[in-house]
Amino acid sequence: MTISYEQLYSRLFDCYGPQNWWPAETPLEMMVGAILVQNTNWRNAEKALLNVEPYLFPESLESLTTDELAQMIRPSGFFNIKAKRIKAFLEWFKTYHYDVERVKESDKQQLRNELLDINGIGRETADAMLLYVFAKPLFVVDNYARRIFYRIGFDMPTTYDGFQNQVENAISGDVQLFNEFHALLVEHAKIHCRKTPVCQGCPLVDVCARRLD
The missing domain is CATH 1.10.340.30 (Hypothetical protein; domain 2)
Known part of the structure; x- marks a missing residue:
């Protein structure tokens, strides 16, 4: 089963809810x-x-x-x-x-x-x-995103900008969406998509190729 980036976002949002990131006061x-x-x-x-x-x-x-x-x-x-x-x-x-x-x-x-x-x-x-901080809409590429996308089965560009461009070209997102997407990926990586994955209860388990590093 394949999944789009937007569907991936929706599943994570439905599972974890709004994250209200970044965790800082100022x-x-x-x-x-x-x-x-x-x-x-x-x-x-x-x-x-x-x-x-x-x-x-x-x-x-x-x-x-x-x-x-x-x-x-x-x-x-x-x-x-x-x-x-x-x-x-x-x-x-x-x-x-x-x-x-x-x-x-x-x-x-x-x-x-x-x-x-x-x-x-x-x-x-x-x-x-x-x-x-500066409210510019873009997709932040970090190790959590790379791990999750790879394990699901996406074949992403190896370069930072290539990865970012591929996601941004597929999603017409605003600042709020990209804000939530990054935070949701971090949350998912902490709970389920750890270095040693916890697949039980994972909201993506039915669409995940389960490729390991």
Whole structure:
């Protein structure tokens, strides 16, 4: 049995309901969190966020030295590298006067190119910021999406942009749909499509090819 991307979304939504992502209180917390979660899990990133929470204001983060920031975010791993990335991101954000609404006025592709020019900001991190903070409709490709799509039986492009384009060309989605789609895939990967899959009770079991890595 085959399934479309839209049907996949519908099944996940019917099973898990709205996710109300991203799990952050402010846009800056979301963007810093997107950097901290690189190469680690959300639990470790959250510990680092709690440490830096009193400084989660642009001017406060700017006032910290890179070394001071690195020590605060130590639980996230690669903390020296991530501290430099956060500082580089702040330099870019400052060109917009730390104003999210001003950033939103820019074209999606222009913004994506600017974010990708920041040291240490890759496609997944940039796209998460574009979707969850700057309200640009796009599909975020992460390891969870790759795992789920592969196991179901989709033959996706190996490149990030190729994967993203294939999904976006098949779905006429708005910001809300892509927001939910990404969050639902993460939720499904945590509950059922783990590294060792839990197929019992899975809402996709009847359409899954069950290909394993």
